[in-house]
Amino acid sequence: MNLGSAIQMCRTRRQLSQAELARLAGCSVSYLSMLENSKRDPTLSMVQSIANGLQVPLEILFFLGAEKGELSGIDRELAGQLAMTALEILNERPAAKA
Numbered sequence: 001m002n003l004g005s006a007i008q009m010c011r012t013r014r015q016l017s018q019a020e021l022a023r024l025a026g027c028s029v030s031y032l033s034m035l036e037n038s039k040r041d042p043t044l045s046m047v048q049s050i051a052n053g054l055q056v057p058l059e060i061l062f063f064l065g066a067e068k069g070e071l072s073g074i075d076r077e078l079a080g081q082l083a084m085t086a087l088e089i090l091n092e093r094p095a096a097k098a
Helices: 003-013 018-025 029-036 044-054 058-065 076-092
Strands: none
Touching: 003 018, 003 029, 003 044, 003 058, 003 076, 018 029, 018 044, 029 044, 044 058, 058 076
């Protein structure tokens, strides 16, 4: 599982800086950076806070962070379609920058 890359992908698709997402998620920029670079393992509550900040369902972060073999129970074509749908969702709903 590589949640860091999923967080970074979602953040950049939402056009949020690390500082903006850190503020929305209630964490420090340095902590978010360490998460994105797989130098820290977040708690489930922090992943939920980040998902909320990104306005992305928690499940999408876990799906996008899944590594090869972790989705072995899902048909490859279906997994590809799910990934494309998840990325389309990211493009449709911009995150609030309030």
